[in-house]
Amino acid sequence: MKVTAFAPASIGNISVGFDVLGAAIAPIDGTKLGDTVTITNSDSFSFEMVGEWSSRLAYLHESGKKNLAQACAEYFLDQLPESKRKPVKILLNKNMPVGSGLGSSASSIVATFVALNQFFANPFDNIQLLKMMGKLEGSVSGSIHYDNVAPAYLGGIQLITLTESNICVKIPHFENWYWVLAYPGISLPTSEMRSILPQNYNRSVTIEYGKNLASFIYASFIKDEKLAVEVLKDVIAESYRKTKIPNFDLASKSLKELGMLAVGISGSGPTLFSITDNLEKAKEAKKLLRKIYVQNQDGFVHICRIF
Ligand code: HSE
Numbered sequence: 001m002k003v004t005a006f007a008p009a010s011i012g013n014i015s016v017g018f019d020v021l022g023a024a025i026a027p028i029d030g031t032k033l034g035d036t037v038t039i040t041n042s043d044s045f046s047f048e049m050v051g052e053w054s055s056r057l058a059y060l061h062e063s064g065k066k067n068l069a070q071a072c073a074e075y076f077l078d079q080l081p082e083s084k085r086k087p088v089k090i091l092l093n094k095n096m097p098v099g100s101g102l103g104s105s106a107s108s109i110v111a112t113f114v115a116l117n118q119f120f121a122n123p124f125d126n127i128q129l130l131k132m133m134g135k136l137e138g139s140v141s142g143s144i145h146y147d148n149v150a151p152a153y154l155g156g157i158q159l160i161t162l163t164e165s166n167i168c169v170k171i172p173h174f175e176n177w178y179w180v181l182a183y184p185g186i187s188l189p190t191s192e193m194r195s196i197l198p199q200n201y202n203r204s205v206t207i208e209y210g211k212n213l214a215s216f217i218y219a220s221f222i223k224d225e226k227l228a229v230e231v232l233k234d235v236i237a238e239s240y241r242k243t244k245i246p247n248f249d250l251a252s253k254s255l256k257e258l259g260m261l262a263v264g265i266s267g268s269g270p271t272l273f274s275i276t277d278n279l280e281k282a283k284e285a286k287k288l289l290r291k292i293y294v295q296n297q298d299g300f301v302h303i304c305r306i307f
Contacts, residue, residue: 076112
């Protein structure tokens with residue numbers, strides 16, 4: 001038996017919802033931005049990694065020894081009754097850079113869990129699987145957050161609700177928006193980018209955060225694009241994180257001059273995202289970002305839609 005699963009890249013936070021809002025995305029030119037995992041029967045447990053990013057930085061689980069996909073598989077098998085466990089071969093096609101802010105760890109985690117769940121005839125439901133995904137995400141990024149795993153698993157824009165009965169809900173998105181994503185080619189570990197943030201925020205910041213997030217969600221439902229764009233601001237992380245991201249301010253200023261609707265850090269960075277409803281403008285933004293934001297040959301820029 002052979003099962004293959006793909007999980008797309010994602011934009012955590014979307015500026016306005018730190019840890020609680022995330023979007024699954026896909027390049028419009030058909031590039032497969034995301035990881036693929038294939039599970040097959042095997043006599044003993046084995047793991048192999050291929051793909052463009054497999055020879056670069058490996059994603060290591062907190063133990064420092066295993067790839068994240070291996071750690072996911074071990075955790076998954078541990079949750080199964082012993083009688084149902086059997087050895088498998090995991091093949092990870094690593095198509096995304098690590099520490100990019102594109103939800104690379106979530107992509108490996110989601111693809112692994114989805115493939116395993118299907119391989120073992122769906123022993124776990126969506127919520128159980130999401131909880132497992134969140135736990136493994138927490139093991140590499142410093143703390144559990146669902147804003148990458150939830151959209152990578154369920155698609156679209158997901159708002160994390162984390163109640164007794166549910167983890168997330170899908171939010172409507174503006175179908176006419178293009179999301180231009182620029183990865184500069186350098187790696188910034190999420191755990192480090194989380195550790196530079198304050199532990200506490202003052203009252204005016206929390207009020208501003210709540211106002212912006214609530215207004216963005218409201219605007220998404222009533223399709224008020226102008227309101228959505230006006231409140232799409234990051235008052236929690238951007239001012240701290242951008243100091244670690246070369247040329248973020250310059251790119252942000254240039255994109256706004258170009259007439260892009262919004263600019264933000266994707267997840268914990270260094271990938272930048274920028275929004276427009278005009279394909280020609282998206283193409284101009286892509287050209288500009290290639291020139292001023294991409295630092296080396298590993299970097300790339302994609303024009304994307306919500307997946
Ligand atoms: N919400 C997470 C963070 C996303 O900003 O740290 C990480 O990709």
